[in-house]
Amino acid sequence: MSALELKNQLADLQAEKALATVEGLDGSVAYMADLEDEIGLSRHLYVCAAVTEIATLRAELSGPQEGGEADVPALLDSYRRRAHRHRCSGHTPCSGPPQDGYRWA
Numbered sequence: 001m002s003a004l005e006l007k008n009q010l011a012d013l014q015a016e017k018a019l020a021t022v023e024g025l026d027g028s029v030a031y032m033a034d035l036e037d038e039i040g041l042s043r044h045l046y047v048c049a050a051v052t053e054i055a056t057l058r059a060e061l062s063g064p065q066e067g068g069e070a071d072v073p074a075l076l077d078s079y080r081r082r083a084h085r086h087r088c089s090g091h092t093p094c095s096g097p098p099q100d101g102y103r104w105a
Contacts, residue, residue, distance in 0.1 A: 001080075003053050006046040013039045041083050 001009075017035050026032055 001049065003046060003050040006042065006049050010042045010046050013042055045083065
């Protein structure tokens with residue numbers, strides 16, 4: 001998923017939290033905790049994707065930076081698998097792994 005798609009997903013989760021509060025669901029501790037976890041994970045994925053896109057653009061413009069390398073795609077895959085397990089373990093029905101084109105190791 002691109003940083004833009006992840007940003008939109010984060011905004012949707014934040015809107016869901018605001019709506020839940022307005023509708024009085026903020027008293028449901030388990031639901032709100034689950035939502036907070038999803039928001040935190042979504043925020044983390046968004047930041048990782050944005051930093052990766054910025055680094056990729058910079059490398060395309062001026063060459064890759066020297067130094068230690070991190071396997072960013074593998075890191076993002078592990079966070080996506082964690083997010084998928086999290087979404088499928090709670091109240092939200094799951095239709096299997098997302099089909100949006102990112103790889104699963």
